[in-house]
Amino acid sequence: MWVGYLAVVAAVAGLYYLVPLLGSVGPAAQTVTYAIVIWSSVGALLVGVYRNRPTRKGPWLLLAAGQLVTASADLMFDVYHFLLETTADVTPADPLYLAAYPLYAAGLLLLVRYRTPGWNAPSMIDAAIIAISAGLLSWVFLISPSAHADDLSPLARAVMVTYPVMDLLLLAVASRLMLGAGVRPPAFRLLSGGLVLLLVVDAVYGVQQVLGVYEDGNYLDAGWMFVGALLGAAALHPSMPRLTEHSPAAGPDATAGRLTVLAVAALLAPATLLGQYLRHAPMHVPLATASCMAMFLLVIARMAAMVRVQRQMAITDALTGLRTRRFLQQALRSEAARTHRADFSVGLLLIDVDHFKRVNDTYGHHGGDRVLCEIAHRLRSLVRPGDVVARYGGEEFAVLLPHAGDADIVAIGERIRRGMATAPIAVDGETLITVTVSIGASILPGHVLTTDDLTLTADRALYAAKEAGRNRLVTSQRDSSA
Template identity: 40%
Template sequence: MAVNSTGMAGSFNRSAPSASASAWFGTWGVIAIVGFLLLPYAGLGGDGQNLYYMGISAATTWAVIAGAQRVRRSRRLPWLLLAAGQFFYTVGDVAYYVAHAVFDSDAFPSVADLFYLLQYPLVGAALVLLVRRRTPAWDMATLLDAAILALGLGMLWWVYLIGPLATDFDASESLASVLVSIAYPVMDLIVLATAIRLAVGAGSRSTAFRLLMASLLAMLAADMLYGLQTASDTYRDGGAPDVLWLSEYVLLGAAALHPSMRTLDRRAKVALPNVTAGRVILLSLAALLPMVVLYARYVTEQHAGAPIVLLCGVSLFALVITRMWMVVGIQRRLAIVDDLTGLNARGVLLSHLDLEVDRGREHRQGVGIILLDVDQFKLIEQIHGQPGGHEVLADLAHRLVRLCGTAAILGRMGDNMFAAVLPGYNGAYLKSAAIRVREVVEREKFAVGDQEDVRVTVSIGLASLHDDGTSSSELLEHAELALRRAKSAGRNRVFSTAGAVELRR
């Protein structure tokens, strides 16, 4: 395995991660896992399997380090922490093998356990760092969702893993062995909680993100299965837990070598999560878990741990009620603020337009309105999917805030249509502002999913008080007419009701 790992290292260069490198590592990993399962049939079980296993683990450590080296220094830390965790786990495997194969020692706990346990805080720290970087603001709603799911699953961890280890131990066992035995599922629980927070939080769901989450899922499933098999004395080398651990390694290496890992820690545009049907179902199932567990314990006449389950049930009920209260607040907010872009909702913007038009008539001041529509937005969604389309809209909203300034009143009028009410603007000033917005949007690149160089253009229609009407409804009608003319003229243009505002080829 060491030879294979070295050969693989030489096959990559120090350029940016590529999808082919990730696919190559994943394919190599699948073949390696199959080879691991076939070794006993070739008479290479036992020591042969152990050495082979450690080789795959070491190759994963290298793959994560190689991927981290291909991004900017300021963005390497999460991946270096994951690499360090994998490295210590590999060292733990080596220490365990040496103790058993060389010194014939079955001591527990041992030095190997120290290295094994070091992996968990490093992985947890990497996940916390990713969450902090991906989340644009304090996100209490997502934190509650993660707490509900983590508490529900954590209760299962306690009832079936931690609780039995803490209560059903032999009197001859040392305190150190009991504490180390409990430390493993406790560390798993910490990683589980942070992984759930990352999974339900803001940020794009890129290929690297999915591979990383699959790796964490394989790790937790392997640890839980290993704990259950160890408790029932059914664990054997080369079984399902080992295959799951190897799958974890391969998925982690593939994630680190995929090009989308460069954007995994990119800050999301909007923190407010969508309350989807799938999320509601997951939260409901988590809230029901205590009752299911209590019933199962009652049927099997196993009453140990019932107070803990009851406490979890009460806590989950309180969290769900709090989350429902927040959903009501979010729905009220959505009537004021667009959830995707953070701009004013249509109704609020139209109210501002009415107010500014009345004020403009009273003080004989100009008021302009710009309607902006993203060109070929359906094509963008076809290529990049609905999440990619949402990224474009959220990014465009942030750029409009920067371009239009604090005096402008911005809002989202429809799926891919925005509006800007500009008090004090009319004539040449309004046209100049609209042209600048169109030019900057056309010139700047948008990051969508795994791609960082997507081009987006907009069509703009404008209208101003006194020139195009004396009421807000007339201004809006003229701006919509101008926008339709801009789209009909070939898109990526600025029009008023009088015609094209700028000369375009």
């Protein structure tokens, strides 16, 4: 349906540029043709919500409201300019046009909220860099010339300045949406295309207005028609409901395309300053300097965030979200050093999933992965705050227990063993299986004197637990079985 809608809009848009050949009725026919496309986009957005039934309708209804206000503004513009033949620079259509932008922005903010409820600082920083860069360009080429246009009334100048400000608001929110996490189905690409096209067409229109070369009915009208068409097509596409799905994972971070966009945005400020200097035009040095400083600080913050992300990735297992073996070894050395300075001990549990190869062979790697993820989730809930839970390798896990004596490691180990065996795990939509674990435990300095010995004795205890029949906890001093 969405393809057919775009095809019809393309045909009507072509007709829009042919009807002026009809003579005296051409302008009226052209106005009607344009209105058909814009109003149809409102209908497409509403039909898309009705047909696809997204669980969260708010963003799409706000986008439809924005498009409805835009269509109403077009109608008001036509009444004043063609029926009443007014030559006023400002008409009641302008407040309506401007009112559409907050509605668009609110709809996009809701999409961002649903897709990534957290702050997602990297995407916010990237959006801020783009917005600051675009803000400087807008000031130099649109806002400042409009604010100082002697041939306009104060009201007209205020309206002319407000349009690019609204575009900057929309750009900031759209950038946050497009750079954030979340799935990117075809509906997302259609929506993004419509937003980018709207911002580009508005910018070209603003430049033409400043230069005094804009003419009604030029190619920009096709751009505005396709903005509505792309928004409507996004709503009509069957993948539309997926746009509001929650995405707990971070989005693409340091991709080549993303870095290219950010590099261009960061370079635009000094390039604009140089261009104004070469043209002997106003250089707006204070604003350009402030923009460069702000972007410099944001880039530094972005780099710091990337370092934090890389550090987190280095110490986090990609499948289970637990700490890595390397992190465990570093934490073990740290805790061992503390045991020499203070009077306390540290325990280590090595945990192996019983018959895990059989799970993989029977249910495939996807089923095995689900088992590992569920075990990781249970481990986190069964240990104490401050304990370190790590994936040791394959189907093996480890728990580092600071300030733990013999009684503590036995109690925690038994709690883990029972917590795994008593509740089945779903390996697919319908199949539940019971999984048990074998646990080997050791303690420093109670059982051994070095971290290497601690790991070795825990490993030997784990081997003894498996040899003794599995689903049991073995320490160097005790065997606790089912």
